[in-house]
Amino acid sequence: MSGGINAVAWVLWFLAMVVVPLTSRNPLYLVLVLMVAVAVLFSLPQQHGQTSAWRLFAYIGSGVATLSIGFNVLTVHAGNRQFARLPDSWPIIGGPLTINALVYGTISAIAIASVLFGAATFNSAVRHADLVRLLPGSLSRFGVAAGVALLFVPQTISASRDIYDAQRARGHHFRSLGDARAFVVPLLSTSLERALLLSEALETRGFGTSAIVRQPERRAPLASIGSALSIVLALIALGLGSYTPGILLMGFAVALALVGSNGHVRRTRFRPIEWSPRSLLVSATSAVTLLVLLFGRAVTDLHLTYDTFPTIESPQFSILAGAAIVLLVLPALVVER
Amino acid sequence: MSAVTLTALSYRFPASKQDVLRTLNWNVLEGSVNLVVGPSGAGKTTLLQCLNGIIPHFHGGSFGGDATVLGNNTRSTAPRDLAASVGTVFQDPESQFVTGTVEDEIVFTMENLAYDRQTMRLRLEETLDLMGIHHLRQRAISELSGGERQRVALAASLASRPRMLILDEPTSQLDPLAAHDILSAVERLNLDFGMTVVIAEHRLDRVLPFAENIVSIRDTELRSGATQEMLPTLDDVPPLVQFGRFHGWHPIPLTVRDARRQLRTLTDIVPHISQAHASGDRVIRIENVNFSYGNTPALHNVNLDAHAGEVIALVGRNGSGKTTLLKQIIGLLRPGDGRVLLNGESIASQPVQNIASRVGYVPQFPSAILHQESLREELAFTAKSQGKTIDPEIMTERLGIAECLDRHPLDLSGGQRQRAALAAICAAEPQVLLLDEPTRGLPGHDKAILARFIREYAAQGKLVFIATHDVEFLILCANRVLTLASGELIADGAPANVLSGSLSFSTQMNRLLGGDILTLGDAGVPDSQLS
Secondary structure, three states, rough: EOEEHHHHHHHHHHHHHHHHHOOOOOOHHHHHHHHHHHHHHHHOOOOOHHHHHHHHHHHHHHHOOOHHHHHHHHHOOOOOOOEEEEEEOOOOOEEEEHHHHHHHHHHHHHHHHHHHHHHHHHHOOOHHHHHHOOOOHHHHHHHHHHHHHHHHHHHHHHHHHHHHHHHHHOOOOOOHHHHHHHHHHHHHHHHHHHHHHHHHHHHHHHOOOOOOOOOOOOOHHHHHHHHHHHHHHHHHHHHHHOOHHHHHHHHHHHHHHHHOOOOOOOOOOOOOOOOOHHHHHHHHHHHHHHHHHHHHHHHHOOOOOOOOOOOOOOOOOHHHHHHHHHHHHHHHHHHHO | OEEEEEEEEEEOOOOOOOEEEEEEEEEEEOOOEEEEEOOOOOHHHHHHHHHOHHHHOOOOOEEEEEEEEEEEEEOOOOOOHHOOOOOEOOOHHHOOOOOOOOHHHHHHHHOOHHHHHHHHHHHHHHHHHOOOOOHHHOOOOHHHHHHHHHHHHHHHHHHOOOEEEEOOOOOOOOOOOHHHHHHHHHHHHHHHHHHHHEEEOHHHHHHHOOOOOOEEEEEEEEEEEEEHHHHHHHHHHHHHHHHHHHOOOOOOOHHHHHHHHHHHOOOOOOOOOOOOOOOOOOOEEEEEEEEOOEEEEEEEEEEEEEEEOOOEEEEEEOOHHHEEEEEEEHHOOOOEEEEEEEOOOEEOOOOHHOOOOOOEEEEOOHOOOOOOOOOOHHHHHHHHHEEEEEEHHHHHHHHHHHHHHHOOOOOOOOOHHHHHHHHHHHOOOEEEEEEOOOOOOOHHHHHHHHHHHHHHHHHHHOEEEEEOHHHHHHHHHEEEEEEEEOOOOEEEEEEHHOOOOOOOOOOHHHHHHHOOOOOOOOOOOHHHHOO
């Protein structure tokens, strides 16, 4: 339990949150969801060990995401509102530079930033060990690997501070890109060393042991066939423009593949999942948001799609979709501080 | 019955031209306690990795012969499948934590091995009791001190009750009391449950009392035998053993109590108490310094004057504020109240890089500062950036790492890397040198070399601070000792005044002979007789 909200509720919240940047380019929704993610991130209790590290991760990631604006302007030469032109003879970047590309690049940067702030919030709020416990035994190997990957980011950020301090104490000035070598090389080498040691630690602590086999496995072939079938159906759905069923089918295919590949591993859980009123409330509202954003278009137009090509139009807003996104701010109001 | 059988075991790392281990044969009896010793970089950790199956399954390289561990041939049994019967505690506990909190960490192995919840609960409580960490059970690991982390790492390995426990320098980051607690827990598991223990440790004074067998690795070869048989053949032994050897005692004493019984046979010990070193001008003044990490106080009203020529040892339990005080002097942390003066000037407004031209800082984890392709280039980098000229051969010779000069710093062993970082900092010849746990991973012989280096450095009119738990090391070089407790300076004086009679920080010789005697030299053992 993190902030009185259990891991299941946080998973549902995160899924509902990322649906917006994954399925929509409507800037109104994207800005709204970014504000929601930032509000929830800053509502989390400060004493939570990982929070500051993940905030830093979100800031740096969002800074990098702004590069997509320039990339978009220089490489996409479509749109009706030209503001400059580079010589056509220049490869890739040559041609008209348009406001349409600039706006689309900005929208993409906001989408990336919202995913990063959502991920930072999720990782700050949930102990990855709790996530691992959510998975059935057959998926534990995938879950622990993912958990270790999540642990790796804040550990690397923490190591980067130590290295920065140590190099300053050695009298090193960071004035140019070349000076960064004194920072980057120890960071890479210590990160690799730590990854290797962490993997060794996992091995010696029985992670993914095949010594305990539950039953003779019959699931693997069935899971593989089911996974392959789901991928085919997902591709058909995506090809026909049905994005929601396509994404759902693809997720189902991945889950089945994981079940098939790790069917022989058994793992138990020490800590049962606790359902507090806060957890129930966040789960329920997140589920509502998910349902509205994935299936609401069957009832009314949610205006999720938006494009700046060939002309820039004002984005439209659906009260239903907007309200569903605003519901995601609930953890900021109920989290235990 | 054998717990481990090594048959003609050889191993060579990938891309290496030399074997680390060559045709080793070794037999470990089930229920025994075995101490692995050897110089820095001799292959102790590699040997331990052969026992838990990491080698040959993880690193590649060339593996010859066989290792059979509790009936499993490690060629055909993966490390994860040995986990139910073999527990491992790594040199750096940080590297083995997989989850974020103490309880999660302790039950992690049991969850992997599919223990039922009731058994896990029982084992968790027992392990928390055994390690004395009940109060930490809900804490985040990132909030724990080094000693607490080491205890959690050990608890995580013990909770599933493996038949064999492998420990790689488990006390290297611990203060004497914490180390004693950890080793007492291991001893109890061995005595009560017959757990086989294989432990690599440089601090032999801590482990020898309960080691039944010693295995020594040197130049790819292995010798093993009962402790009393092996002791006369070892170069690097604690002061107590050297004292026993000097007086021809048999059996050689392993504890102060053993030695005290034999002491009655001696008629005269003429103390030769070391004289305190003369000190010069004041270099550092610390005035009323207070500092907190958030709401947690770390230093409280610290006042201190330090002079040229002094070697000042900072001692105190894990988390007492030693590293924080060093970081105040280099300016990496700034006082909440009070000020730090360097040569009479406050460093408050000076950037760290400027202070660094006069103050050198070697952190506890040296990998943070090493980034060149070879140690030679590392020294040249410092010399260039500080506008100095140095002879790398002389510098590395003085630190006993001349053979490492053209090797990549990150290919060195822990002890060699520690000294490489020291060489990189000392190349700039800073007026003040700050060393944070410089003996981590160093065997006794290398500690003596390091102590001599520090003494010579201070004799050039420099000031040296050493934060350390290693009392046997600090008395070889320090002429002043400061004791910190909960961020307060509680003792300050000559080593004999501060350490004599201390429950936590006295030397073996002092515990045996009392008075102001701290070293073998004080106890009348001539230098020529010391190993």
